[in-house]
Amino acid sequence: MMKSIRPFRLIQNLSVVFLFFIGFTHPAFAQEWKAKWISMDLPETDKINVWIGFVKEVNVKNVPKSALAKIAVDSKYWLYINGKLVVFEGGVKRGPNINDTYYDEVNIAPYLKTGKNIIAVDLWYFGKQGFSHHDSGKAGLLFDLQSNGLTILSDETWNVNRILSYKMADKPHANFRLPESSLLFDAREVDKRSMHINDESQASQHAIVVAKAGDAPWNKLVKRSIPQWKDFGIKKIHKKDIIRDGDTLKCKLPYNMQFTPVIALKKAPAGQKITLATDNFYHYDGDDDIIRAEYITKEGKQQYESPGWMNGHYMYVVASNDIEFDFIGYRETGYNTEFAGEFHCSDEFFNKLWQKARRTLYVTMRDNYMDCPDRERSLWTGDAVLESEESFYALSPSSHELSKKWLLEMFGWQREDGSLHSPIPSVIWGRELPGQILATIGHYGVWNYYLHTGDKEMIEFAYPKSQKYLDLWEFQDNGLVKVRKGEWNWGDWGENRDITLLYNLWYYLALKSQHAIAIELGYSKDQEILASKMAKLKAAFNQVFWKDGQYRSTEYEGLTDDRAHALAVVSGIAEPEKYAEIEKVFETQHHASPYMEKYVFEAMYIMGIPAKANQRHKQRFEKMVNNNYFSTLFEGWGIGKEGFGGGTVNHAWSGGGLSILHGYMAGIRPYKPGYDEFIVSPNVEGIKNLHTLVPSIKGNIILDIRNTNNLLSLKLHVPNSTKARFSLPKEYDMDNLVIKRNGKSLKDFVKEGKEILLEGGKWSIQAKKKN
Template identity: 50%
Template sequence: MDAIKRLLITVVLGVLVLTGNAQEKYPELHWISSADKNANQPNTWIAFRKDIVLTEAPREAPVIISADTKYWLWINGKLAIFEGGLKRGPNPRDSYYDKVDIAAYLKRGKNQIALLLWHFGKDGFSHKDSGRSGLLFYMSAGKYELFSDHTWRCCVHPAYGTASKPDPNFRLSESNIRFDARKDLTGWQVAPLYSMPGFIPAAEIGVWGDAPWNKLMERPIPQWKDFGIKEAKFERRYGKTMDTIVARLPYNMQMTPVIKIADALGGKLLSINTDHSGAGGTDNIRAEYITKKGLQEYESFGWMNGEAIMVNVPHSVKVLSVKYRETGYNATPEGKFECSDSFYNLYWKKAQRTLYINMRDNFFDCPDRERAQWWGDAVLLMGESFYTYSTSTHALMTKAIHQLAGWERQDSVLFSPIPGNYDTELADQMLASIGDYGFWNYYLNTGDRKTIEDVYPAVKKYLALWKTDSEGLTMTRQGGWLWGDWGDNKDIRLIQAGWHYMALDGAAKMADLLGFREDANVYRTIMAKLKLAYNKCWDGDAYRSPLYKEETDDRVQALAVISGIADSSKYKKIARLFKTQFHASPYMEKYVMEALFTMGEGEYALERTKRRFASMVNNPNYSTLFEGWGIGEEGFGGGTTNHAWSGGAQIVIAQKLCGISPLEAGFKTFLIEPSPASFESASISVPTIRGLIKSSFKNNTDGFVMNINVPNGTTAIVRLPASSSVEVKIDDHLPTAAQLAIEPQWQREGYSAIKLSAGTYTIIRNKKM
């Protein structure tokens, strides 16, 4: 009877592996852990082993693994998965599982499965602790099925512990790891199963669907990209009591350090840090290692980030090598940009690097202090990703969007960062997330209607919380933190009103998409009144809310322009104001730059951006961009040196200067409307779900020449300024009637428009732009 029962469960789970739709309990698939009384303590590491015999090497061996919290998997002594698992929290209750294929590591005959589990055991700004360590494992390899149950053997790894104080700051769910090599379970991944001291049968602590892990959702993002272990050059700086090993890294990266040393006696304490272990105004991730006697090599599995590895060692310890394993989100920098201005080439390089080290389990603000998915940041990081990295980043966006809706409070409030132990609403950031620049921009770039359908109810409920006064102007919403932006001179009411307008606009478009016409009408009615009320705040020179008494806020003017609240009659005065008011942080400066391009002030947009970002871009000591305009006390919020919100100008360069943006969802139809400003030349490649868009131009006294590549299955609308003396040719010919037959919605007054199908083209305009 048990055999029949197990067979039936196996069949069902076989379907599960293929479909990932299982949400019911399966009695033979157990959550397991160690029976040790300390198994659920923070920063606990548990080694699991299971030996199996296969009659043949399988072609496929799909595996489901759910781990609380992270895991490393070896098959027959070979590392198959480096840091599997995701930080917990698709919503406040549920958890994730990985689905991978390990057939390449299996063989006919005996196979040794070894898994090292790291239980975080505490909350943070990007992880919701379940309170229990646990492993769930199912494999289907041909006719063989493997379940996690009491037949697995495990041991709380005695070498792992927690480093001495100070601990990482409260935002980080990871602990500082101490590894005592004298207590290591040497070779435990391949040692004879029953010869290893300390390994006992695993305790069965639950089944699929049980608390505290509850519903299990398939991991929506790929496993990490592993760049391999590489050697770093190092120098030894001698001190009175300890020496410091300094190994420079090629750039700021997510990495795990690897040290090879020799110690004649053993028992020496080494401190493993990076130059970011104490950064952003607080304590971050570091590690410790206690030597054993003799030659030894150790990789600390808790990832850190920085520009340099620094190891504090006693005089008697000989350091033979320092290496590092860079890992990160599985994406490639397919978006390329180069121009005639060396400053902006360097800016793009640093911005692209900063973006990459701020994506892993989730998008985050910084990889050292917080690793937190603040949604104001996420809006910019998503926008940057569309122009810089492969479309694999779209999965991280989808995850982030579903998480934001999944963590909706009972009172319909949206908040971030999530997942984790934070529950405070930053009202303006929430409006940014659900509006034109957040959810709707995601849809325009991906064409993913299903995600919009999933989260629209949360959008509708959140917008219903926002109120307007008798004039129609947005009433200030306190939320949990009345933020607006870093810095001073914040006209909060109009900041919120600008974001409110664009949130309503995004929601109206979502409602149109989903067929909720009545909802769309409601949103647009509120928008119309809000626009009138906002414009009543124009005092003849600038927008200022009625009770605002401080210096005129450049952020407010930018929001008025990019939202369409401000009409062109106000552009001249707003542009003049941008030459005297400099209050926006790097976060909001992106929107100032965009507003300037929108008003036809591209040259000054580049000038202002260069002036404001010069110190961080030209600083040779950092490969990334900063949180504020300076470092530490000269910055904001602690002043980290790796904040990806400072990369927002990449979006403006791509969309406004190079002029590439989607007109129809998924780039089915897209716009190329370059505005060279002061650039004599520029080239860009944009990765889209339909292929790589390429565009380059040269702009000089001889005229304007542009080369473009339109991917298969797409249509490009090219718009260039028109006048009676301007002639435009395509591949040395005048545009055909078909190329000039442009739908009304794609036309723009004062511009000539050309429609191009898939192919490569050279467009020549006889006048400089």
Template identity: 50%
Template structure:
């Protein structure tokens, strides 16, 4: 028996050694591929396994997307990330195939889609190919010339009109008459496929280094019926069939029909033309074969409705759709006694989710671009709405912004991109400063990431030149933008964004133990503070003396949230907020926040309601617009799903309900509601430490706060004290007549009209009576 065991062990060792000696994985393609736009390639490999492996981690890379089947089962739906961890390299997926492999024969089938053009969120390598490397137990499965490959000629490029120039994705036409039906299934006849062509090892040009995918695979919600499924006709009349989605979603439309050969089918959404910024976007076409046939359009599109146009007489057996999206949970919550803000938050959340996938997007149909200022607002919303898996998309965005930095220090927006190389200074500064990198660290405690980003952020700030007065010379960059809309007072606005970036850099320098840098940034901030007020405050507003337009509300908001504006200026600034409304929905977030921070919650809520009333009240859409209207009324063409408009989601939880981190990673929490006249509001925040809950009732001279804090965090709870005579904590007097009770409660002092308590993890009820 002992001898048998030794022989078995020796065989395992020899097998493992042979696996290591086998040639490494290659990038592979088919010899017939010309890497034209919209190239689709099938790959297939049959493997014998002596046993089902306990682990089989596969590294899979592609330009541009792939679908993976193991033994006929779909395992990965739309794998690979658009290229762009930096200007040269490629993302690689890691997928555990062990649950799908078995003892004996195993069939691996992969369908690859090569976009073949650059876009605002993708840099094409210029070549269609696949890389696959897996150790299934002791058996290597590696892409090489032994794989079978073939062009999938049924997948073709649709004709004009083409997707607008910002999009890397093509319009897809599928000709079912050329379909290789069932090719991905075990036992299929694949004599039409040929041996693969090897192009080089991992690291070879043009794909270069393989960077591990930093975000999860997509969440697949499965096939679903349309809301109006019962009204779908059994036979096409030749007219457009309008199918209703429950909300704006990322979908791949599906149909099953019976038709004659050669019929032409069109598939698109309501975002293809009417509500998309007035440019053509993604659509699909299909040519029928004779008989019953089913088809799923694999390149996702989005909208509230899906339109199918079938030839007259086609029998419709089923119209459905698959929803996919970023793999996170909507773990946060908000609810209040004003239905408007409940609806605002609901629409903001839907807008945020439909603008998340490979990267944060400004909009999911016209551009799919990671404009970095948009991502600042989106990241803030994520922390209050979604489970921590969404933090990985924020980290990916920040790494990409800095990894695309040019040797001279310039940073582009958007990135990744293969056809846009311009600096957008205001958005870059917002990313590198308090609201970008620092807010990420404050919410996650991920010090490794700020260490990675610090030098690049510092290098960019060094591009800005002092003007000799303590302020900075105007740096317009390649696109001097500031915001959509008119009356933009750009010189003070850009200087304020620089100051906010200095704030973030000083905090990071202290956290990373860089005292010399911290001292320098601190001294720069002190000089800047004095110089800015001396130059731009005219006694009634912050204005550039050379600026001739109406007073810019954006500039006043940034002065408040940056800390440049002192309390003595708040009354004057509030007068401006009451009279001037120039900010886009993007910058309105900072106005909303500024008004709360100044202590005007009722006025803040009233302004936000007035400005967003049209889009929140528009029952045609479940998402928020790019501008205050749509079409010609919208900025930049105006899309109906722009996550930069959802800043209210952040402000309602952070300021109305008062939940925010005081130290990185929520080691210390503050719950400081700013209720104004709001009678009731509650929020749940899915922090990295656990769920945080805040719920207040504010009526009849009594303020009641229920709070729940997670383990491993200390919490400062602040109770509004205006006119309050006593405060109870868990039914015991904690504060009365201006003094803390001697009952063991941990006092944290009074400030800004609040009485503050320091508590540990647990549930608390505070009652304040006037």
């Protein structure tokens, strides 16, 4: 019928609790590690997709109030205590840098009892490299709990066994970018030793000690800085959402999500194969083989959940007609954050866009920001620049930790020569994409992270590493930079890319970020050097490349590059007197991919043509926004061959418009680092009403706007710990505003130039258009 596929893991009636914690991504040896890395002997020919069960019986005299277990693995683990599931898919894919390994910290005290306790860990060793995981070459577990009156350490006293019920699914195997394998689970081989071990005597052999903490191949241990996954619980798919087509049950999910499939059988003969996959696997795979699951039945009633997550809009269950299902379901998991941001306006297109952008963003967040959750799961750093900004507007502050992890890893993988590359963590693909790297260390990367978070430690860490990379670039005598080809001279998907323009502009934005950071850190000499480089580059860029009303490099022969003109505007290289000519470029040239369109929209807002920006937004994104099948946005302008790079249907770089809606239509952007002050400068031409909530680290910023005839009415909540810098487009009269604060009319305002400073409180503002 279709591609061959299959399923996952038997479920007991287990309560699932996910323990939220946030740490810092640096080596942590405040407490001496006493545990040993343990494993078992594995045949040399059998080291990919290996499952191992570890068990330890522990007698507890007094249960401590807190018992922090430090747990490190290669690659993932499921932790059970006394038969209860404590951690579902613990562990972060390996690679804070090219050498070291992450560890989790979990408080297991709530699961302990006085007397005999059974600690059990099911470990999944990927056994292969990928674009998002650096394989150590060895399966291993480290469990270190040192608490008052209680010590539990992994060593040779732990028992271990191979979980033989897990195998490799039949071909096609997942493509080389994915370290995960498609799992086959054979329920006929399940015994008490192979799953959720409840008795020490049931394990077949003692573990072997393979290393001390800090030794190779895992090296230094770095505390996980992102929370454990959020578990939405197991949900049954309603019968009305299941359609049978021959041997295939097509089960509709509420939206594209990260999930593990669940099946419960009333009865089945032994030895039947059931395939579990998604519509992505069968139809929208990004032009490569992706994850699925297979399940071999035992006789009778049974229930199973496959631990390898997949994603899609539909779950496909392929099974013979003599298998009777009790229910088909799923467990959604994902990054532990809240959908805290809000946006709604009178234009339904932008409401749909915002909803799809947020959904697309969330499905591309887990161990790291991903380009797509199906074909690659890779941290392409240019994608992360956009994803990070989207998360600041759409999600609660717990999402900031993923942005921090992205930057720490990017610089953690910096080569000795100073070059940076992506995706990381990976040793099988590490090409330098100069444009994406410059975007990362630049205004929209490191500096934007600092603006939204106020994390000064990050800019102190990033500044010298960014400078080391910038110093690799060579300057021409006139102040322009020479094109650095790196290892992939990409620039963007699509045609008509003027790489010389793009790289000079991205470099300027990186200098702009470094200059701003130098000011923050008090590096006065660096400020002067960076300012001089910026001035020379800007002058040369306009002198050399601006001809006949457009920017164009001398060697470039394609059509005028709209992306480059966008970067010229947002960087500040293009002065306002050039805006009229650049506007013509945006009207006639449409070459940017969804990745770069965000910068075009931003440029048009900066140029004071928001209605035309909105019009272009609709024109470019109409096909994917108005597609009723997909809840997510595509990699390219279409699907499959109509897209770019394989045409995935969930690519967060396409959601950059979400940031535009908050930052430029609503006009809310941080002005000082950490939202000590923020901008409120709405542009609602053609928009009758708008509501937005920005979940800043200073508190929720809430803005409601009504735009009727010539009157603009705003209600703005400013958190008490910050200030707003309020302004309106030039067609509004800023000298005759009607302003109330907390219900009290005010006549005197604090002004700085054309902006009014608004202290914390609830503000009501009315403005009229000028005559």
